Amino acid sequence: MKRRIWFALTVVAGVALVALAAGPFEQWQRSGHANQLLAVMEATVEARGTGAAGCGRCHAQQGYVVYLQQLQSGFSGNIRKPDGTDADVEYLTSLGLTEAQVQPQTCTACHSAESFQLRIRDDVPTLPSGFSAQGVGKGAVCMTCHNTRNGRITWDAADAGRYTAPHTASQADVLMGKNSYFVNDTTLATASPHALFTGNACVTCHLIFGEEGHTFEPGEAVCTNCHGPNMQEEFVQEPTEHLLGLLAAAIGRRVAQAGAQIATVRAYDPTTGQFTDNFAVDGSQVTGAEPTEIRGQISLKLLLADGTAVYSQLRDVKDAAGQAVIATTDPLVRAAWNFFLIEGDDSLGVHNPRFARNVLNASIEALQ
Incomplete structure (x- = not known):
């Protein structure tokens, strides 16, 4: 009898563990992190050649693990070979950045395969976007990829020097209030309380308070957890969307004038x-x-x-x-960078309401 009871308890425990694992896995399958086609398009040598050393840092599990090791050693650039030279197709192939082997951002991208703990937390070294972040808890792992990755800009520069747009995943920049023109972003005054005072930054709202777990969809009522039952995300998003429209119109008028x-x-x-x-x-x-x-x-x-x-x-x-x-000295170039910075954050200001509003208003004013 005891053996039967022990066997039954073992089966129940095993089923429970499978169920616990199945939840996050099923959620992950519905997330953008599971996009295999995107991994093939952005992170393979067939599609990108040696360019996979850049895009593969965050669009593939194999590339991310190498990139993070390099980042933690103080190098935020593209994937390199162990001897420190630029990665070639042969080396990238050996990592698995091929159509046949590439993996999207699987569990073991963010979590160690041995301990299943997050590979990085609390503090983020200097990112490809040119800034670091401290005390952001589990959100550190998100910030390693969700940043503009185009270097640090100088907020009061008179010449943008290029026509590059910020990389679409600009959430870390917006949360930390960095990489905007016309707004002084050199102090923590521009950082969002959502980054500094929620314990785990991104993870707090997108996972801990989120209704869909590892889909990282925050849910419609996530704001009410901290801001009370009457708070709605539209209170921030609608004015931000309006300001984005005003800035887009100002850019259009300036182009029409020329x-x-x-x-x-x-x-x-x-x-x-x-x-x-x-x-x-x-x-x-x-x-x-x-x-x-x-x-x-x-x-x-x-x-x-x-x-x-x-x-x-x-x-x-x-x-x-x-x-x-339109020369790079024209304020339109800097205003357009700001437009894509806030638009590409994809929260319509929720991540950092004051910063988003200040950046958009300053950009509109610069084009008047």
Whole structure:
């Protein structure tokens, strides 16, 4: 009898453990972290060549483990070989960054395969986005990838020096109040209480208070946990969305003012993903523009008088002499960076309401 009872208890315990594991796994399967196609597109040598050393840092489990080790040793750049030289296709292949072997962000990306503890927590070394973070609990693991990864910008620079857009996963930058133009981001005054005073930053709202576990979807009522039953995310999101619209309109007006100078663009077809060099545009027919992003670059959807539109990266909008119509010294470039910083955070200001509002208002003012 005792043996039967012991066997039954063992079976029950085993089933319970499987159920506990199945919950997070099933949730993960519904998350963006489980996107195998994205891993193949962004983190394999077949798709990216040696570029997989950059994108593979966060779009593949195998790449992330190597990247994090390098980050913790003080190097935030692309994956390197053990001897410190740039990773080549052979080395990236040996890591498993191939169509046949690549894995998305699986459990063992964030968690150690041996102890199942998070690979990093509390403090984040200097990130590819050029800043560090301390005391952010379990949110540290999120910040290692959810950052703009384009280096540290100087908030009061008169020349952006490039047309690069912030990498879409800009949550760490917005939470910590970093990498904005026109707003002084050199102190902790711009950091969000959501990052500093919730115990685990990202994880607090997206997992601990979240209703969907490892999908990392926070749920509609997550704000009420701390801010009371009447608090709604729309109170922050709707004004932020309005300010984004005002900034987009200001960018469009500034482009329209310079429209007569436009002679050619490197036209982009969003359907095929192909470019056409030296595509002629009658600048007098440009009535406005909408900010967009093409392959990591600040770009425009140029609106023409006949109702059609032409897409181009901003750097390729040229005058008759072949010069950029909008130089990197133009405040439009810095304002557009700020637009994509806040838009790409994807919380519509919830992550850091004051910072988001200040950045958008300052950008609108800079274009007046």
